[in-house]
Amino acid sequence: MRALAKEAKLTAEPAASIGIGALLAGNVKVRPDEKVCVVLTGGNWDLCQLAEAFAGD
Helix, strand or coil, rough: HHHHHHHCCCCCHHHHHHHHHHHCCCCCCCCCCCCCCCCCCCCCHHHHHHHHHHCCC
């Protein structure tokens, strides 16, 4: 979630960040010629939750 915000300037909800996290951690094996799609959503945030998530960063 934080990596998406810092690197891609995207605010995604925690559950939507799992796919990106798995790819970045190498838990999903992808061939060089393979295309990957991850669905990102961000609708389940309120401003207080968002502030808490990034306060420790």
